Amino acid sequence: MTPDAPMSIDDQQRAARRGSVSAATAFVIAYRVVLRQLTSRGRIIGLTALALIAPLSGWALGTADASLDDAVSLVASVGLGLVLPVVSLVFAGAAIGDLREDKTLVYLWLRPMDRWPIVVGAAGAAATLAAPIAIVPIVLAAALTGAGNGIVPGALLASVVGLIAYVAVFTLFGVWLKRFIVWGLAYILIWEGFIAQAGAGVARVALRKYTRSILVDRTGADLELADFSLAVGIIVPLVVAVVALAIAAWRLGSQDID
Amino acid sequence: MNELPPPTVFAPPDPGAAPSQGVPGAAPLSGKLVVDQVSKYFGSVVAVSDVSFAIDAGVTALLGPNGAGKSTLFRMLCGLTPPSRGRVSVLGADPRHDREVRGRISLVPQQDALFDHLTANEFVELAARSSGVVDAAGATASALEHVDLTDVGPKPVGQFSKGMRQRVKVAAALVNDPEVLILDEPLTGLDPVQRRHMIALFHRLGDDGRCVVVSSHVLDEVARIGSRVLVIAQGRLIARGDYRDLRELMDDRAHRIRVGASEPRRLAAALVEHGLATGVMVESDHVMVDALDADAFGRRVAPLAVGLGIRLTEVFPLDDDLESVFRYLVEGRS
Secondary structure, X not given: OOOOOOOOHHHHHHHHHEOOOOHHHHHHHHHXXXXXXXXXXXXXXXXXHHHOHHHHHHHHHHHOOOOHHHHHHHHHHHHHHHHHHHHHHHHHHHHHHHHHHOOOOHHHHOOOXXXXXXXXXXXXXHHHHHHHHHHHHHHHHHHHHOOOOOHHHHHHHHHHHHHHHHXXXXXXXXXXXXXXXXXXXXXXXXXXXXXXXXXXXXXXXXXXXXXXXXXXXXXXXXXXXXXXXXXXXXXXXXXXXXHXXXXXXXXXXXXXXX | OOOOOOOEEOOXXXXXXXXXXXXXXXXXXXXXXXXXXXXXXXXXXXXXXXXXXEEOOEEEXXXXXXXXXXXXXXXXXXXXXXXXXXXXXXXXXXXXXXXXHHOOEEEEOOOOOOOOOOEHHHHHHHHHHHOOEOOHHHHHHHHHHHOOOOOOOOOEHXXXXXXXXXXXXXXXXXXXXXXXXXEEOOOOOOOHHHHHHHHHHHHHHHHOOOEEEEEEOOHHHHHXXXXXXXXXXXXXXXXXXXHHXXXXXXXXXXXXXXXXXXXHHHHHHHHHHOOOXXXXXXXXXXXXXXXXXXXXXXHHHHHHHHHHOOXXXXXXXXXXXXXXXHHHHHXXXX
């Protein structure tokens, strides 16, 4: 058959049995598949155990009658700086990274579906699992510090914004990089945890600075490397998320699939 | 495949020669599936080198040893990886970039990877929905029936045997009623009954007007899959044509046979004297024999040995494996 040749009657009948796959359908398919792929008991138990560090630390600080600055610092460092990105990394990196590595991605890639709903669906599934495991302990930690003064809603807002951005960025890692966990940990621990602490300029390219800024804005605490306005603290991570997912969709469409 | 001429065995490439212009002597390539001067490199490794062919409705077997480039070729046909050079066209479109045409192709990949947490029904229905099949449930039931997997219940496919997993993959590939069906070693792990059943299914699909391409590295399997064969080795298309003609061509070559004997020197002399061997090499307890007519050799060697009072301990063909057949086709008759 040449490009201009009409389809045979058999082919037309077959085509009639196949409709087009809408973006919404592709999103739901990817979301469901990835959600079930990611739901492993070991992963959930391990990450929940890690996340419990936050409320335990909050409780310990609360019993010591610490200041607001100490409480905000704890939530920012342990909750927003460790628990949130690590939990996001494990789920979001694996969302498409695991499919790529175990060679099941072909079953989604080879279908007549746009790439972006697959990526957004996979990221959505990762966020669905990461949200309760990361956000609840962070908010609980904020509450247990007993610091009051807006720390709980501030922690909630910062966690939600941070989760969206981290999940998107680490979904991109999973699409693009073979050792996405290693690269993700390097980003969290070395870039955000070490290099970005060196100064305000470098910190601009660390998501942590934006989530810290939200927390500081909502509490009025005095914390270093957290001087963005609330609008910047929210908008920039969301823009980063959109860009990361767009790149991930492009990359998914252009890379080799095993 | 287009009407195939008598078998064509391509000569080894001349490193200094210009790239070939399609299949030598063939008309301009056209068909449901067109591979036109396609090469694929992974760094410095050449996986597929200047391959050209066209295939139309019916069953075509792609024969080649492991690592020959079959899977890479299939991946390019499905758009999973682009060719480094040349053009791949499926149903007149580029499968890498044309979303619509991907809905008309199905692939059974070689790797044993499935969504292990899903049941067979869920896995196949997922394939149906993601292909835009209007009646996904009905198509799923029909596809599972085609591969005899209607009564497997709610067990996840992760707990299936290898053969059952292969059949699930085939069902998932059939569920969107594809016009082009590409199956990479689909008979692996199947028992003989399932193999027969599956091969019959491929033929029904081919007779129904679909373009079915099946790869295998097992020579006898290919004999049953289809008479139309493409042979690939070391990334190059080395032969194409009717299976029986290719097989005859292969059988014309000299066969090397190891014959264990109590008196190898006497036996070697007798084999040459009776015209059963074109060359012999005597070892301590056996003779390495080059025989042009392996069948005649097999029939006559034992009576000859008995007549001479020589005890035979083994008669073992050394080059009846697929690798040697490919080597023969690549190097020419020698």
